Amino acid sequence: MSSSRKVVELFYDVVSPYSWLAFEVLCRYRNVWNIDLKFKPAYLGGVMHESGNRPPGMVPNKFHYMTTDLKRLSDYFGVHLSPPSNVFEAMFEKGTLNAMRFVTAVAEKEKGGDMLVERVSRELWKRIWSTDQDITQPASLTEAGLKAGLSANEVEAILTLSKSQPIKDKLKSVTQEALEHKCFGFPFIVCYVNGKPEVFFGSDRFELMAHCIGEKWVGPQPANPRAKM
Amino acid sequence: MSNSRKGVKLFYDVISPYSWLAFEVLCRYRNVWNIDLTLKPAYLTGVIYGSGNQPAGANPSKLMYMVSDLKLTSEYFGVPMFRPSSISEKDSLNAMRFVTAIAEKGKDGDTLERVSRELWKRKWRTQQDITQPASLTDAGLKAGLSANEVEEILTLSKSQPIKDKLKSVTEEALEYRVSVYLYPLSFPLKCLCGKNIIKHPYTIFFPFLQCFGFPFIVCNVNGKAKVFFGSDRFELMAYFFGEKWVGPQPDKPTVQM
Numbered sequence: 001m002s003s004s005r006k007v008v009e010l011f012y013d014v015v016s017p018y019s020w021l022a023f024e025v026l027c028r029y030r031n032v033w034n035i036d037l038k039f040k041p042a043y044l045g046g047v048m049h050e051s052g053n054r055p056p057g058m059v060p061n062k063f064h065y066m067t068t069d070l071k072r073l074s075d076y077f078g079v080h081l082s083p084p085s086n087v088f089e090a091m092f093e094k095g096t097l098n099a100m101r102f103v104t105a106v107a108e109k110e111k112g113g114d115m116l117v118e119r120v121s122r123e124l125w126k127r128i129w130s131t132d133q134d135i136t137q138p139a140s141l142t143e144a145g146l147k148a149g150l151s152a153n154e155v156e157a158i159l160t161l162s163k164s165q166p167i168k169d170k171l172k173s174v175t176q177e178a179l180e181h182k183c184f185g186f187p188f189i190v191c192y193v194n195g196k197p198e199v200f201f202g203s204d205r206f207e208l209m210a211h212c213i214g215e216k217w218v219g220p221q222p223a224n225p226r227a228k229m
Numbered sequence: 230m231s232n233s234r235k236g237v238k239l240f241y242d243v244i245s246p247y248s249w250l251a252f253e254v255l256c257r258y259r260n261v262w263n264i265d266l267t268l269k270p271a272y273l274t275g276v277i278y279g280s281g282n283q284p285a286g287a288n289p290s291k292l293m294y295m296v297s298d299l300k301l302t303s304e305y306f307g308v309p310m311f312r313p314s315s316i317s318e319k320d321s322l323n324a325m326r327f328v329t330a331i332a333e334k335g336k337d338g339d340t341l342e343r344v345s346r347e348l349w350k351r352k353w354r355t356q357q358d359i360t361q362p363a364s365l366t367d368a369g370l371k372a373g374l375s376a377n378e379v380e381e382i383l384t385l386s387k388s389q390p391i392k393d394k395l396k397s398v399t400e401e402a403l404e405y406r407v408s409v410y411l412y413p414l415s416f417p418l419k420c421l422c423g424k425n426i427i428k429h430p431y432t433i434f435f436p437f438l439q440c441f442g443f444p445f446i447v448c449n450v451n452g453k454a455k456v457f458f459g460s461d462r463f464e465l466m467a468y469f470f471g472e473k474w475v476g477p478q479p480d481k482p483t484v485q486m
Binding site: 051052053054057059060061062064065068069071072076182183184198199200201202204205207211212216217218219 | 280282283288289290291293294297298301302305439440441455456459461462464468469476483484485486
């Protein structure tokens with residue numbers, strides 16, 4: 001095992017269920033692999049627009065496949081994914097701009113670590129992709145923040161901050177950073193191997209990524225290896 | 230390890246590099262997982278347009294990603310590949326008709342596998358043509374067919390029944406019906422060019438899954454069909470089969486579950 005930690009950046013948006021899978025895997029592996037995990041909350045809508053891509057769910061056959069795929073992966077990854085009752089409304093009509101500005105504000109305010117960013121991101125994913133709840137309204141973001149361990153005062157400060165120009169600019173700039181790596185969708189993982197960035201798209205490149213960074217992949221739940229059949 | 234034989238159908242087109250990866254993995258795992266592998270040569274362009282999808286290479290960022298992804302993945306899978314200088318959507322029509330003709334002639338199972346592999350090698354390793362009769366002949370001979378057999382297959386490949394057969398296997402992928410996955414969806418109706426026809430979402434029920442790209446793998450597990458897209462779902466497939474995934478080269482394990 002190499003002695004220097006490899007930097008691994010995860011660009012994500014809570015609108016993306018596959019990002020949640022990638023997020024949980026990387027959180028589980030951050031103490032298993034010799035990596036320095038950096039969360040990069042960004043805006044998928046911006047990435048789609050600028051890269052000229054379109055959301056996979058817009059192709060009916062892909063949408064159907066993804067629904068089944070996510071159900072199976074949810075079971076295999078041990079992440080309780082459950083699509084919202086109105087997927088189109090949650091993902092495309094309501095969107096996640098406010099939510100990602102909120103996460104960005106948490107990241108800006110948090111010094112010395114990313115525990116709060118991790119918790120807040122998870123609570124937002126749970127709302128949209130598990131319990132079918134709103135993540136656009138201040139009351140929704142407040143609830144997620146409180147569940148993540150922020151105090152009422154802290155949440156209020158972050159809500160205010162999230163509407164400020166510097167935070168809007170910060171979200172834009174992290175999104176731009178992803179685009180500079182030629183990103184077209186999330187989750188988008190950048191690993192620095194010998195100073196050179198290697199990019200991986202999706203939650204299904206961990207085995208390959210492990211091979212590239214000289215680590216071992218033992219499945220999505222390293223602490224709970226599957227019983228051998 | 231489960232002892233029962235598992236039915237696996239692989240819908241593929243030799244224009245698709247990820248199909249080659251899936252093909253090699255399934256061939257390698259055939260005896261490891263006790264698989265009854267059925268090769269289903271089909272036409273990718275037909276599936277992409279029939280499903281309202283777009284070729285992945287049509288988006289510049291996706292194309293750039295695919296180039297680097299294939300470089301890493303093909304190396305990891307032990308299937309050396311080099312991107313051809315030009316790829317066109319119609320590149321594989323003659324080739325897949327040729328492969329279909331071989332399948333129809335009912336040659337021993339190995340021949341279909343060998344010819345498919347030779348065509349992949351031509352397009353994706355040595356960067357040679359696969360559209361001309363001379364190219365298909367070369368591939369056929371390399372796969373062990375005699376000159377007479379190759380000529381016969383070439384003739385057959387241009388016949389209406391073979392054109393129809395390729396079309397029907399392609400439609401089989403597009404309309405693949407999987408048992409009861411009934412679920413309500415809210416989905417805006419869009420025409421194939423992507424414009425919204427009806428603005429407001431409505432609820433529709435879909436009883437089947439349809440293909441949108443290759444490789445498209447249909448597994449029969451205890452009488453139930455499960456579909457997998459891509460060359461990156463083998464770990465999940467193993468989980469449903471009750472088998473072990475040890476990486477893309479079972480004789481050189483890289484993964485320990």
